[in-house]
Amino acid sequence: MTKTETAAADVLDIDRIRRDFPMLSSVMNGHGLVYLDNAATTQKPSAVIDRMAAFLRHEYATIHRGVYTFSQLSTAECDTVREKCRRFLNAGRASEIIFVRGATEAVNLVAAGFGRKFLKKGDEILISQIEHHSNIVPWQRLCEEKGLTLKIIPVNDRGEIILEEFQKLLGARTYLVSIGHVSNALGTVNPIREMTRLAHHAGAWVLVDGAQGAPHFRVDVREIDCDFYCFSGHKIYGPTGIGVLYAKAKHLDAMDPYQTGGDMIESVTFEKTTYAKPPAKFEAGTPAIAEIIGLGAALDYLGKLDWEAVTAHERELLTHATEKLSAIPGLKIIGTAAEKASLVSFSLEGIHPHDIGTVLDQEGIAIRAGHHCAQPTMKRFGVPATARASFAFYNTKEEIDKLARGVKKVLEIFK
Numbered sequence: 001m002t003k004t005e006t007a008a009a010d011v012l013d014i015d016r017i018r019r020d021f022p023m024l025s026s027v028m029n030g031h032g033l034v035y036l037d038n039a040a041t042t043q044k045p046s047a048v049i050d051r052m053a054a055f056l057r058h059e060y061a062t063i064h065r066g067v068y069t070f071s072q073l074s075t076a077e078c079d080t081v082r083e084k085c086r087r088f089l090n091a092g093r094a095s096e097i098i099f100v101r102g103a104t105e106a107v108n109l110v111a112a113g114f115g116r117k118f119l120k121k122g123d124e125i126l127i128s129q130i131e132h133h134s135n136i137v138p139w140q141r142l143c144e145e146k147g148l149t150l151k152i153i154p155v156n157d158r159g160e161i162i163l164e165e166f167q168k169l170l171g172a173r174t175y176l177v178s179i180g181h182v183s184n185a186l187g188t189v190n191p192i193r194e195m196t197r198l199a200h201h202a203g204a205w206v207l208v209d210g211a212q213g214a215p216h217f218r219v220d221v222r223e224i225d226c227d228f229y230c231f232s233g234h235k236i237y238g239p240t241g242i243g244v245l246y247a248k249a250k251h252l253d254a255m256d257p258y259q260t261g262g263d264m265i266e267s268v269t270f271e272k273t274t275y276a277k278p279p280a281k282f283e284a285g286t287p288a289i290a291e292i293i294g295l296g297a298a299l300d301y302l303g304k305l306d307w308e309a310v311t312a313h314e315r316e317l318l319t320h321a322t323e324k325l326s327a328i329p330g331l332k333i334i335g336t337a338a339e340k341a342s343l344v345s346f347s348l349e350g351i352h353p354h355d356i357g358t359v360l361d362q363e364g365i366a367i368r369a370g371h372h373c374a375q376p377t378m379k380r381f382g383v384p385a386t387a388r389a390s391f392a393f394y395n396t397k398e399e400i401d402k403l404a405r406g407v408k409k410v411l412e413i414f415k
């Protein structure tokens, strides 16, 4: 840590921030909750909970169709959130923001709307060895359907993408590169800007799965220059059931709709239907209205934080956890990339990760144990599963100390 980072970390008033998140004062098994499963989902600030409740209590109405005032207000509010998402990602236009259920649906939308339309037999899709299942399976299915080839970019023993191998794989038939911003299983931050540049140079489109990127970094899709970027609301302190797909306008114009039905048409006759313009073209059906509004409240909340301080604090948590955990005999950290987001995946010699999770649960500590929806990543590192502690800006060093004590307890029980 540099001096300025230490100073920045002090700016963040963690006690005050923790009071914004009611779940953080919960008790689990007789202990104050130590919530370290933020890569799976984050807790919600009162600002989000209260805004959604107020909307449902006093303002609820559907969007688009109403001539009455409450419906018009709902519609305007959802449009405002779309603009907030545009600003959050620094996209050029609000119409490049598509509301989806989450990162999973976003990838499926691109696979269906872009992949099915443009990719032909023999074309290639590149993904990395450390992707989440939701950035693997939609492409596998598309490959089966269309006779495409899925190629895998390997990682080194630290869990970093090997750029030379990536360059070798990029070829004339590469149509799409779909890559995670941050690995949810290892914490590796991938060099997405550089990869996008290389992919574009080879004429390929780039999707960035930002489910683990958006919670930790200020994302600038125009600077990255990716064709698509997606994230889930529930991983950035907002509700479940809502997420965002950003896509360059020219792609949205060219792509086919993903789902069809109400709200996405311009006109329908039994002979022919014409589609509405993006974003409506990709938003068939009544959306998750209260969740969209909750997402807006989450972005407002994040907008008030000092991001330099947040980044410094999260980095400090990662450094502290890495030091504390790696000092424990028999503990192995899986994923040791130079650039990591604030999570630590680890295993204990001879002890199943589920047993680690179960003992920690009794201590009030919530971590994830399993394959983290990334079985190929586990295979690459020769483990069936790992224990994973993942941090948010509301976590503290004291919580990490509790985690380390808990892990030592696991060792005592199972030795």
Ligand SMILES: *Cc1c(COP(=O)(O)O)cnc(C)c1O
Residues within 6 Å of the ligand: 039, 040, 101, 102, 103, 104, 105, 132, 134, 135, 180, 182, 183, 184, 209, 211, 212, 232
């Ligand atoms: C969580 C996650 C997803 C899927 O997000 P959902 O909210 O479950 O749709 C995709 N990719 C990564 C890297 C994730 O961490």
